[in-house]
Amino acid sequence: MNNRLLSLDVLRGLTIMMMTIVNNPGDWGHVYGPLLHAEWHGLTPTDLVFPTFLFIVGITTVLATPQKILNQETLQKLLTRFLRFFTLGLFLNFFSKIQPGSLEGTSLLLVRLAFTALIVVALFGNYNRRLQLFVAAGILAVLLVLAFGSFDAYASVRLPGVLQRIALVYLVVSLLYLSSSVQTQAVVGVIVLLLYWALMALIPVPGIGESSFEKGVNLAAWLDNLLLPGHLWATSKTWDPEGILSTLPAIGTGIAGLLAGALLTSTRTPAQKTVGLLAAGIAGILIGVLWGIVFPINKALWTSSYVLLAAGIALVLLAVLYAVIDWKNQKSRILPFLVFGVNPMVVFFFSGIIPRVLNGIKVPSPDTPQEIIGLQSYLYDFQIAPHFSDPKNASLAGALIYLLIWFGILYFFYRKKLIFKV
Template sequence: MKQRLTSLDVFRGMTIMLMTIVNNPGDWGNIYPPLEHAEWHGCTPTDLVFPFFLFIVGISTVLAMPVKRFDTAVLEKIIVRALRIFLLGLFLNFFSKIHIGELKGVPLMLIRLAFTALITIALLGDYDRKKQFLVAVGLFVGMIGMAFMLNDFKEVRIPGVLQRIAIVYLIISVIYATTNTTTQVIIGLVCLLGYWGLMSLVPVPGVGPANFEKGTNLAAWLDNFLLPGHLWVTSKTWDPEGILSTIPAIGTGIAGVLAGSWLSSRFSANKKAAYLILAGVLGVGLGMLWNIVFPINKALWTSSFVLYTSGWALLVLGLLYFLIDVIRFDFWTKPFVIFGVNPMVVFFFSGIIPRALNMIDIPVPQNGAEASTGLVSWLYEYWIAPFFSAPKNASLAGAIVYLVIWFIILIYFYRRKLIFKV
């Protein structure tokens, strides 16, 4: 087993913990501003979570391939992993659409959980690579076919966080395995400058001049043109993980690849940490400068957003690397490592469990009549919120309770050396 880079596990763990908190507030109507996404232009701490994940994917790609080799076996392995990640994300969007007749409540919940178990076993089963490839391709063709051919799934969202991670992983893995560092830098710059050119110069069909506004930009038009009815439910006509904005997201992944290559180099540990931090300062600064003409925007994944967030990722990683792997100031790292070694388990099942539990109806009095609410909502309203006078504190407490529950589960996995990889 390859030795793990503790600072990377801590960085990943911090990111997944922040994701768990921001994705699971007790009350979506009462959230502290740093735990919300920027309304449009701008960047909050919450907006750093996804680019940090893509940056980490780039580093992990390098560490998982200590000796560059690209042949049919390597390509098949990369494709299988990309398909698995994509399908897990796609199934999250399918979950709430699964139904049998008029079944509701607990019976339907159990059926959906049974499908979840089947998909998980099929994708993560320990069998030979050729069968894994055939299963992954079969499930991909089947699920995409269902989304476009069956009325029951005609509004299933196709894009998503894991889907973008899968696509970026596939592309940057091939780039890393087949090119040198100079070529990787050039490809990254082409992605960022090319996207800027497309978004700022190409007129939007049916709308008019190029723009960066919500719903009327070129990326929104392309999403709606190619995936009508299969986009983010909040907007319906564009997607924050859409098609065109995946181009600069590749740049985020390449930034991680470059950081991973630097960490794998033969330079001294002190020099590695110093240059990571220096590159981070440069990235943040360049991102803020580019923001003047191409606003920092997560939903559009603008090129300035790539530089700004990659800069912060480099700063955080550089500091962690120096503290943990250089001077060994690491007594505090264990909780973050526990989260960091099993990120996919937390991400996937954090999307499944709350949806499943909220299918369990709990009777509650409402205006003198009897109504019902989902189990998760009931637990928050009756067992957490009453202990706080400030709604935002109660909402944050709900998120922290959920985080602690996951921590207990992950401690069990960690002590038994259970690391689930896609």
Template sequence: MKQRLISLDVLRGLTMILMTIVNNPGDWGHVYPPLLHAEWHGCTPTDLVFPTFLLIVGISIVLATPAKNLNGPTLQKIVTRTLRIFCLGMFSGFFVRLHLFGLEGNALLAARLVVTAMVVVALFSDYDRKWQFITAAGIFAIMIGLAFSGIEPFNTVRIPGVLQRIAVVYLIASLLYLKTSWRTQAIVGAVLLLGYWAVMTLISVPGTGGATLEKGTNLAAWLDNLLLPGHLWASSKTWDPEGILSTLPAIGTGIAGLLIGTLLKSEGLGKSEKVKYMLTGGLAAVAAGWLWSLVFPLNKALWTSSFVLYAGGWALLCLAVLYYIIDLKGHSKWTAFFVAWGVNPMVVFFFTGMIFRLLNAVKVENPVNMSEKTDLVPYFYQYRLAPLFTDPRDASLAQALLLVALWSLILLALYRKKLVFKV
């Protein structure tokens, strides 16, 4: 395993653990408020998870790049990884539609296992780089082609998504880092944030009579529905929290990561100086984001410019504290658990959703109505786990923590074997 910045791996691990908890409650109707996203404007701890991960993506680009040289092989590697991450994000949309082919029970479970295995081999395996690119490009073309073919059941597959946004930010940030100086990167980031603010607050939304930041009627929602009708977030159908326009300020989050990575990689600064710069930068970003929110509200779904600064500032403060404790003071004996989570994030991202969908292909007898069958996960939660708790929020949290425990066993085993899976 290559030498890594332990504090960054720990932060990534903490982020992945929190992501697993907030994304997998037993019952969405009973969740403690800090573990939910803000309804619209505002910011909860849950809202900080995704921007923290994107910031880490930018930092990792710098730390993992030995030299700034954009040649053919490097470009192919970047594009291949972008396509692989994007395809992993879109895969779940195709995966869940297998039941629409009339498959059920053991046949559905077998089909899902086979398809998942094929995708895993194609997108996680480390083989010849040329074939990695060809395979990733081929899978991407097939998925996009099916999505826009009008063929049911693929004509409503969601195209934007969390992994898809990570892929786009990774691509743009990588190219920027390899071709520009940190000053140019800072200027591009500032232009994106200021430009997004201007576009969202000054340009009238067709059909509304003016600019608005309200849910479903803002310019970002209008553009999503114009360009990707039928391929958006299932919960809204007419807009997407990882949509097209809001990806621009998300790139700003990735650029902020590039600047932090450049600071961490600087050989002219001591570790204590780096901590001071990160603490100062984090506090300044939180303050600036809060002040900006007075005219451009904090909003994770819109990824507002104020949210970029505010969320990025908190992430930077957390990294500064971890860097001080681990890399400056050398207190690292406690970190193995979190590093195990931090070095294999894509495994957790991809397989968490797959685990529940595979388990739910198994049907069990409903204890209340013996003539009916129910999915395995809801059965386990409703009839085995929930009755153990008096507060339904505790039961809901317990299922998420059980998943964290399961993943911990898997990830610690991989870490001890020094197995790191990258796409």
């Protein structure tokens, strides 16, 4: 781990820690504003989590591929990782839909956990690369058949998702990096953002009318509902925050990471790299804010202004971390962030499984023993919340306790030098 760019691991760790907190409050009805996504237009700290991770995906693509060779072996590696990422994300959407026969209760939960164990071995396992490719492709094919076949249990399973978008961005930016120069990557990034703006701002929405940036009546929502009817985000049902068209500007976020990676691996001095990251970050913030006047900053739409603003903030934060940690060699107190930063996929995947498992374990309510509640509700309502007078503080405490549990698990992996990659 000594040869790693520690500032990047710390930034990744910060991102994963923030993700863990915002995705796991004790009570969704009582959450501090900065730990929620913006209602629609606008930006909160929570809205920076996902783009920062995609930005890091771009940087790690450069760091992990010092020799730009695009051949059959490289393509196989890229496709395997893409399929593993995508299939893991899709399985998360399937987990609560798994329903063999008339099973329920503990028996059903055990079956779902058994399927999860198989998926973990198949998609996290380190074995023959070609076999990995076929296994991932096979599992993905089965899931898609279930989703699009005549199976009532899976008729409304969501197909887009966070890991699915990460997979798509990873594949595109990796191919772009291996087949083009830094200048070409920058040009493609600009074109992608301008193209998305033009599509969203200038093209009328079929069946609705003029172009719009409002919820559910924009071009991205129309395309989601046209191509994936019934398989979208359960909250909206007619559009998806990780939908099809908005993946285009998300590629721009990954390209921003490619450009940052090119700077970090250049022969420039640490001082020049720091200044370069800061200058690019400040420029991104300014242009993003100005563009936001006509193309609102919006995470759900992943607007081009949002791409620039979020990437700009990530660049400034990375510049500070790089200067302090990798340039000035100040590495005290970074261990908690490293622990989370070197094993992000474990947290990503299992944070989607654990709450569902806890809710699937039923226990009697202490207040009314005849009432059966989920274990997660029991732990929060009766073991955490009673110790706080402010429900928002109780909810935050629940999230922080969950974070500490993850720290214990990841610290064990860190000490044992166990890094789980997809």
